[in-house]
Amino acid sequence: MKQNKHSIFNDIPDEQKSGVVFKNHQLKKKIIKLLDKKGATTINDISKKFNSSSPKVNKLIQELIDEGLIEDLGKAETDVGRRPHLYGLIGDSMYFLGVDLGRNSIEIGLMDFNENPIHFSRDIEFNLENSEKSLLQLCDIINRFIDQNPGWRNKIVRIGVNLSGRVNHLSGYSHNFFNFTKTPLSSILEEKTGVPCFIENDTRARAFYEFYSHKSKDSGNILYINADYGLGLGVLAQGRLLYGKSGYAGEFGHIPFFENEIICICGKKGCLETEVSGRALEKQFKDKLKEGQSSSLQHSFANLENIRMDDIIKAANNDDTLSIELIGVMAEKLGKGITTLIHLYNPELIIFGGALAKSKDHFFLPLQMTVNKYSLSIVRADTQLELSKGTEGAGVLGACYLAKHKVLNPNPS
Amino acid sequence: MKQNKHSIFNDIPDEQKSGVVFKNHQLKKKIIKLLDKKGATTINDISKKFNSSSPKVNKLIQELIDEGLIEDLGKAETDVGRRPHLYGLIGDSMYFLGVDLGRNSIEIGLMDFNENPIHFSRDIEFNLENSEKSLLQLCDIINRFIDQNPGWRNKIVRIGVNLSGRVNHLSGYSHNFFNFTKTPLSSILEEKTGVPCFIENDTRARAFYEFYSHKSKDSGNILYINADYGLGLGVLAQGRLLYGKSGYAGEFGHIPFFENEIICICGKKGCLETEVSGRALEKQFKDKLKEGQSSSLQHSFANLENIRMDDIIKAANNDDTLSIELIGVMAEKLGKGITTLIHLYNPELIIFGGALAKSKDHFFLPLQMTVNKYSLSIVRADTQLELSKGTEGAGVLGACYLAKHKVLNPNPS
DNA sequence: AATAATTAATAAATTATTTTATTAATATAG
DNA sequence: CTATATTAATAAAATAATTTATTAATTATT
Numbered sequence: 001m002k003q004n005k006h007s008i009f010n011d012i013p014d015e016q017k018s019g020v021v022f023k024n025h026q027l028k029k030k031i032i033k034l035l036d037k038k039g040a041t042t043i044n045d046i047s048k049k050f051n052s053s054s055p056k057v058n059k060l061i062q063e064l065i066d067e068g069l070i071e072d073l074g075k076a077e078t079d080v081g082r083r084p085h086l087y088g089l090i091g092d093s094m095y096f097l098g099v100d101l102g103r104n105s106i107e108i109g110l111m112d113f114n115e116n117p118i119h120f121s122r123d124i125e126f127n128l129e130n131s132e133k134s135l136l137q138l139c140d141i142i143n144r145f146i147d148q149n150p151g152w153r154n155k156i157v158r159i160g161v162n163l164s165g166r167v168n169h170l171s172g173y174s175h176n177f178f179n180f181t182k183t184p185l186s187s188i189l190e191e192k193t194g195v196p197c198f199i200e201n202d203t204r205a206r207a208f209y210e211f212y213s214h215k216s217k218d219s220g221n222i223l224y225i226n227a228d229y230g231l232g233l234g235v236l237a238q239g240r241l242l243y244g245k246s247g248y249a250g251e252f253g254h255i256p257f258f259e260n261e262i263i264c265i266c267g268k269k270g271c272l273e274t275e276v277s278g279r280a281l282e283k284q285f286k287d288k289l290k291e292g293q294s295s296s297l298q299h300s301f302a303n304l305e306n307i308r309m310d311d312i313i314k315a316a317n318n319d320d321t322l323s324i325e326l327i328g329v330m331a332e333k334l335g336k337g338i339t340t341l342i343h344l345y346n347p348e349l350i351i352f353g354g355a356l357a358k359s360k361d362h363f364f365l366p367l368q369m370t371v372n373k374y375s376l377s378i379v380r381a382d383t384q385l386e387l388s389k390g391t392e393g394a395g396v397l398g399a400c401y402l403a404k405h406k407v408l409n410p411n412p413s
Numbered sequence: 414m415k416q417n418k419h420s421i422f423n424d425i426p427d428e429q430k431s432g433v434v435f436k437n438h439q440l441k442k443k444i445i446k447l448l449d450k451k452g453a454t455t456i457n458d459i460s461k462k463f464n465s466s467s468p469k470v471n472k473l474i475q476e477l478i479d480e481g482l483i484e485d486l487g488k489a490e491t492d493v494g495r496r497p498h499l500y501g502l503i504g505d506s507m508y509f510l511g512v513d514l515g516r517n518s519i520e521i522g523l524m525d526f527n528e529n530p531i532h533f534s535r536d537i538e539f540n541l542e543n544s545e546k547s548l549l550q551l552c553d554i555i556n557r558f559i560d561q562n563p564g565w566r567n568k569i570v571r572i573g574v575n576l577s578g579r580v581n582h583l584s585g586y587s588h589n590f591f592n593f594t595k596t597p598l599s600s601i602l603e604e605k606t607g608v609p610c611f612i613e614n615d616t617r618a619r620a621f622y623e624f625y626s627h628k629s630k631d632s633g634n635i636l637y638i639n640a641d642y643g644l645g646l647g648v649l650a651q652g653r654l655l656y657g658k659s660g661y662a663g664e665f666g667h668i669p670f671f672e673n674e675i676i677c678i679c680g681k682k683g684c685l686e687t688e689v690s691g692r693a694l695e696k697q698f699k700d701k702l703k704e705g706q707s708s709s710l711q712h713s714f715a716n717l718e719n720i721r722m723d724d725i726i727k728a729a730n731n732d733d734t735l736s737i738e739l740i741g742v743m744a745e746k747l748g749k750g751i752t753t754l755i756h757l758y759n760p761e762l763i764i765f766g767g768a769l770a771k772s773k774d775h776f777f778l779p780l781q782m783t784v785n786k787y788s789l790s791i792v793r794a795d796t797q798l799e800l801s802k803g804t805e806g807a808g809v810l811g812a813c814y815l816a817k818h819k820v821l822n823p824n825p826s
Numbered sequence: 827a828a829t830a831a832t833t834a835a836t837a838a839a840t841t842a843t844t845t846t847a848t849t850a851a852t853a854t855a856g
Numbered sequence: 857c858t859a860t861a862t863t864a865a866t867a868a869a870a871t872a873a874t875t876t877a878t879t880a881a882t883t884a885t886t
Contacts, residue, residue: 244759346657
């Protein structure tokens with residue numbers, strides 16, 4: 001495959017690992033990271049920040065300009081003295097590609113360094129199977145997306161691919177899909193596309209989108225609850241995604257929470273998910289109808305078994321009393337679970353997303369009430385609760401943001 | 414106060430922040446960190462590790478020898494070629510001081526860079542009050558400890574002080590004690606002793622001792638449960654102590670867990686601690702006696718109200734059936750809580766300490782059974798459960814280890 | 827036992843970086 | 857409108873680092 005032009009974020013050869021070339025390379029990366037964080041910056045500020053002389057920084061800046069990565073943004077406004085030049089990233093110089101694998105479709109998106117969307121394709125037909133054929137099809141779809149525009153391939157510096165199930169982001173192995181080769185999945189993708197790739201769990205990628213796109217992220221302790229058909233959790237602790245020993249951290253849906261007899265999809269009984277999830281909501285709704293309770297949905301469905309989570313949520317938003325009640329009770333139960341999370345992670349923010357969060361206040365108000373009831377006020381005071389805006393393509397965006405994050409922070413998570 | 418001689422871990426003046434002096438200083442610190450981690454190392458290995466030339470490393474090594482921090486350990490064994498010299502830290506060149514504040518006593522310990530104990534003083538009389546007098550007394554005790562040996566003061570590079578309650582390790586403010594000044598507590602201690610100081614929550618310091626002294630700490634995801642009069646938790650997530658937004662992370666004892674009517678010391682009802690803690694055990698034990706159940710302890714106590722947690726644990730270890738039963742039931746309840754922790758943190762190890770853990774198998778076996786019963790086997794498989802060895806002076810040792818850790822890792826937590 | 831092969835340490839040569847001095851650009855005061 | 861003060865950028869000088877060549881130390885081999 002074609003080699004990416006932008007070597008700045010590719011590893012440099014081993015023989016150069018010692019010496020000046022390597023150190024200049026490192027410093028250039030640091031400069032780019034700084035410009036990304038702070039925006040337009042002067043040579044003096046950069047040289048102070050990195051304890052490097054201004055002639056040295058000047059030289060590297062000139063090289064970065066020649067490489068097409070940064071540009072001179074003119075002079076800064078100052079009160080006195082000669083005005084320094086400002087330098088900033090050329091957002092269009094580098095791209096990130098995000099891929100979100102669903103069961104029956106793929107979504108792909110391209111984002112530039114300034115986080116502007118370049119192009120998105122939704123609902124690309126794809127049959128996810130644990131087979132080599134399916135994997136090759138995936139690579140083909142990605143390559144065809146990239147080749148839509150001849151200028152793109154050379155600009156893409158990293159590709160992130162979201163998969164459901166257990167994913168080892170460090171080794172690049174997926175546990176549930178494409179696990180038939182000795183080579184890590186990420187390496188195969190890399191070989192087929194010619195661009196460095198990584199894989200990530202889809203809920204965590206979505207969570208990362210929420211974390212990254214949110215304004216207030218002071219201390220970096222944020223939780224994202226995905227209340228959908230299942231119940232997922234993504235954790236950002238002290239600025240880093242939490243994985244735990246093998247990537248299971250945040251298995252919120254399966255903590256033992258109820259003394260009930262409902263068997264969870266995980267095989268255990270009493271999991272939080274057995275009573276708090278879209279799946280549980282469907283079950284509870286149908287049970288109530290069988291018990292003789294009424295709902296506006298009865299008119300729309302000939303066969304009540306066809307009622308789905310989304311229908312119930314829509315009904316609640318159209319004032320269906322039974323739906324509102326069930327969602328409210330569920331939110332109260334979730335609130336107690338959230339209190340546990342607040343005490344264990346002491347987050348500054350919890351964001352609620354997924355289908356259930358779409359029922360807005362019917363879900364959010366009882367949730368908040370319960371959290372207030374059960375939590376220590378001194379701990380609770382730290383934590384802000386928020387509904388997700390439910391942005392389309394959060395998964396793909398999360399993969400793109402993660403790609404950018406990994407490019408700028410190669411060492412830790 | 415006398416200034417510490419070892420400037421290597423003190424911040425260098427601002428005017429030197431640019432330039433060669435600063436960079437050499439940084440590289441020397443990196444060398445010391447490497448020697449601490451890897452033990453005896455050659456100049457070539459160091460220069461490769463840090464992308465620095467061997468003449469440069471050679472020069473810095475000579476300087477470090479002159480400063481008395483490292484020593485030439487003779488030649489390495491090699492198969493072929495000239496044998497390189499090995500260099501290693503002089504453990505005795507730098508000390509760490511740990512201070513553990515109890516309600517009525519202080520414990521102080523001194524440890525060298527190789528983690529050898531130098532001197533420990535237990536049960537120093539001290540009355541902890543939120544007053545300036547009490548604070549001055551504390552400083553006096555610390556200074557008197559240091560002055561026991563005229564050679565110590567100059568060798569101590571950092572002092573760690575453990576306090577109960579909420580502690581901000583970053584700002585240096587304590588929430589519950591010595592909170593009457595605008596100056597952070599850590600700065601006051603620093604001024605009075607002439608050595609850089611930090612403060613930390615006592616449970617977290619204890620937890621850090623357990624993490625640091627344990628052999629297997631691969632991925633750095635470890636929990637420490639302090640099952641004592643209260644119920645505490647210390648979390649090491651991805652190699653870093655977990656604090657959360659304001660240092661409340663790990664408030665395990667106060668998660669809403671029971672539908673009971675017992676008012677917790679925190680003011681809420683239903684907290685895990687209301688039924689799982691030494692405090693709860695005392696209450697339950699006395700209630701059972703009042704209900705007419707019998708125990709061997711009835712013979713030893715004229716007034717049954719004087720029975721304490723430690724007596725019940727001792728009784729259990731001497732085959733007292735009632736004590737064993739109560740501890741067993743408590744361990745089962747804790748097991749369910751532990752399962753929640755396993756699902757949320759996916760740790761590789763959980764260590765159980767505190768007084769309750771001293772009842773060994775009476776506590777540990779029912780605990781393990783319950784964890785196995787409630788947890789997802791695939792997540793559970795990652796987690797090893799262990800009883801703490803219950804080392805004397807774990808708090809002071811934790812403060813010393815933390816001091817060393819902070820000296821070697823100044824940037825993150 | 828002498829020699830070749832190998833690697834470490836050091837010295838010398840080369841290259842790179844920083845420091846300083848100089849020139850350029852800009853605002854303010856007289 | 858010019859002089860002065862102030863800061864940026866650049867050039868020159870000084871310093872420091874790396875690279876290379878050389879010498880030293882060591883094992884295996886002839």
